[in-house]
Amino acid sequence: MKLSLKIFLGICIPSIIVAMIISIIVINRNHETNIEAERQNLIQNLKSIERNLNNVDESYGKQIIQLMSNNYSSKNIHIIYYYDTVEYNNSESINPNMIDYSNVQNSEYYVEIKNIDNNHFSIATSKLDNNRYVTVEKNINEVFDKRKELIYNCIYIIAISMIIIAIIAYIISKTLTRPLERMKKEMTKLSKGDYNINLKEGHDEFGRLAKNFNNMSKELEKRNNELVEYANSKQIFIDNLSHEMNTPLTSIQGYAELMQKANLNEEQKQKYLKYIQDEGKRIQDMYKKLLLLSYKKNTDFEKKDIEMNKVFAEIEDTFKERINNAGMELIINNQLSTIYGDETLIIMSISNLIKNAMNVSDKNTKIMVNAFNMNNKKYVQVVDQGPGISEENIKKITEPFYRVDKVRSRKNGGAGLGLSICKSIMEMHGGKLIIESEIGKGSIFTLEFN
Amino acid sequence: MRKILIVDDEERIRELIKMNLELAGYECIEAEDGEEALEKIKSHSLDLALLDIMLPKKNGYEIAEDFIKADIPVIFLTAKDSVIDKVKGLKLGADDYIVKPFESMELLARIEVVLRRKGKDIDEFNYNGVKINFSTRAVSVNGNQIEMTAQEFSLLEVLIKNKNLALSREKLLETAWGYDYYGDTRTVDMHIQRLRKKLNWENVIVTVFKYGYRLEIE
Structure with a gap:
């Protein structure tokens, strides 16, 4: 995987995860707070109903409830009154059978959140005395809708910010890897034998790397030139040597051939023999000197x-x-x-x-x-x-x-x-x-x- | 006589080439550096120039052009034996390129080829009443036509082209008969005998002991 892609994903993925976790936490806290508020609210209402009931005799219970229920209905709160049996119920959604009165203890408010046919209800029940219970119920879909809305908002915000982050991450990853890309290009040049490399130097890691790289290419060029020069001088040496050896050899072979093939007088023969000897000596002399030249390296x-x-x-x-x-x-x-x-x-x-x-x-x-x-x-x-x-x-x-x-x-x-x-x-x-x-x-x- | 300029900075090599060429009947002029060689273009009418490449003052490549402009064929005779050098020499317009050390016979043959190509070869050969025409292949002694087989004539031609140089029997077989001829060297002896008889050259074609023959002509 390319480094720029790694940097890009390295920025994007953690950001999206963090954003999502934070959103989930915030939304849930908010939701819980809202539900708790609904609960307290419901309990407050239940308490006031309780107070009204306690002020009157048991036999007026139903009438009192009936009187109050209108008032509470406007608050979207419905009341179920139980005295040995269900005496009053103005809730349309709650079936009193669903309420488990045995769970309700004395002087306690038993609150449940129930989902009935995709409607959320907060249900609070209190025990007045034996076999007398008051239950209030409120539809709290609003809270859940709020949560849903929040989630949608969050997704929307996260999506937009993700786009912005992605753009920023892309720019960052490109900016960070640009010197690397250039280095890669220059490296390719170098591998093809072009030592003319001038990367922008600086004080950050890449800048220092570039400086080292520049130095390296200069050093390489120097070494390479030295090698080329050395090889050239070797080649020149060998060319010269072959030429220098060739001249006396040509003389020796040529005069020997001439002596063999031509009809020469004694004087000519002596002269050519001397030439052959001289040239032979010349080769010997050169050989000795060359030996001396190579001698120094290993002796x-x-x-x-x-x-x-x-x-x-x-x-x-x-x-x-x-x-x-x-x-x-x-x-x-x-x-x-x-x-x-x-x-x-x-x-x-x-x-x-x-x-x-x-x-x-x-x-x-x-x-x-x-x-x-x-x-x-x-x-x-x-x-x-x-x-x-x-x-x-x-x-x-x-x-x-x-x-x-x-x-x-x-x-x-x-x-x-x-x-x-x-x-x-x-x-x-x-x-x-x-x-x-x-x-x-x-x-x-x-x-x-x- | 055909005039050849020898340019080499080594006196002994010049002398060697000169000796070989003079035996084969050429006239030789020497120059030891490039500048001297250029002067010789003006002062002599040259038929061919043998140029070394590594010369003092002006090198062989530099002066070759002047010779070619003056319509003097150029053969490089040099120790530089790389293909690049050869190609460079020939591209300049040189007619041939010979690498040192060389064999005299090869040198003479190549000179002969270049001269022939330039129309400067000698068509006729005369010596003591023997007259040979190379293009008509007619041979006569003191005016009398002599009948000769093709094989005898080519042997005679090789001897004349390399006159004053001994040729081994093997070399004669190779050059006069061709590489593909599987003959005995006694074939050579037989043909030499016939040539001697037909041309009255008993003392002109000399036997070189344990080697071969030499056509000796002053």
Whole structure:
């Protein structure tokens, strides 16, 4: 059953029951009061008749009654006089046989209400002395008619008020459930994937519910967007990966096929074999790097205090000559004694940054590596004087396989994974990779260790 | 000679395609990015363009239109292998779409089909006195007409279309005889012997040890 119907009936049914009970009680009380009044009235009349009878001798009883009866008839009261037998009866409706004189006690007024042929009578009997009784009878249909009329009035009033109550109840039930209806509508929207929900907020229960609902839909939208973004980035990653794997594979398969099918001279054969080897290595290299990227999620690595002097000596060893041969200069300025972390991974991330710097730098430029302490944090910076990176590219540069200068990067054997590996390594160490750059001046890549 | 533009940002892949095409008798021009490729439209009269999609500067989809406007047939040669990409490429008006890695024979066959459709195929083949007309199917050696069965001619056609590339016996059976032919590879050997004899090509159709045959033409 719908809530609005429940509210509607919840208002209407109790109201009608209460109205009916109250009416019945009031009508009955009123009726009883009226009957009691009739009774007392009848008893008063009976008393005055009694008094008149007592004043005269028994033998005049009948005459006295006869005299009085005219007077009482105008009051619609009829008298039955009994002295051993019915001596006088001017009642048209009451048969004296119906009166059970044995029930009547001395100095008592015996009053009955009787329904004779759908006429109501109040009958009061009094015992004067032995075997002498006076009975007065009055038709009290009026009282019963009054009750009937009252009942009809009540039904009429209840019916009208019920209509009014029903209208009010309908309005109340609709007003109360309107926010629910709207919520239901919005909920349907939500289930269809539309997160654009703005319910009216307020301070009552529905208003607060609406507020929570709005918050929930916003949160849901956020989560959903995150998921979509995550799925997209996964898809992009897979697309890129397949493309990156495809290129060396095409070379390997193509050159192998060419060697098998074409008539090549020794020089060509050697050249193509080298290509095949190179491309194979490229795949291996990429595979290793990818492994490293996925490695962080499920492996804990060995952290310890690493002596930075040793690290930089090793780096200088690896790069000094290569950089000098390329016509550039490597300047290392180390003020750190130790960094807490994994030695291999940290050397790898610094090396990646230096390799990147080499790839973008031209002859006669400097590559600076600064390691220092600041505000209780440790930093390793690689500064180049290359062409710089646009803001748009800085955002994407840590995505796997993203390259700013694709052709140049490939020529240098890059797979576009170096910076994403750096970023992962820094995340594993609870640190950050910070990239700053200015077009035309160069870039600064900073590893921040907490 | 028919001129084909190879656009790919990977030098080695360009070299690979070039090598294959040159062996089959095409002239090749290379471009490593979209902009360079567009310049080649003006500077060369091209018969066909092989375009990679993911290119620096301007991507393959962007430049394809210019080629099609210049009435140069386009074949996409790319690592992107999703149906959406293929449909997109073909809708742009490209004549074919080949996914990397590719087989040289397939590449050549598809190029051949596109060129033929554009009326740019070579009807005649001349080599050292051997003259073959593909539309009339007439073969002559030093002016003398040579009788040839239909099967011999289709084998000869496959060899010429893939000249300078070795073809395995199985591949020859498959392409010259058709998939539904249940023959022995010795059938191939027999037909090759007859071709050699009829055309005087004892040294031109070379046996590749334990593999198949190659038509060697400078």
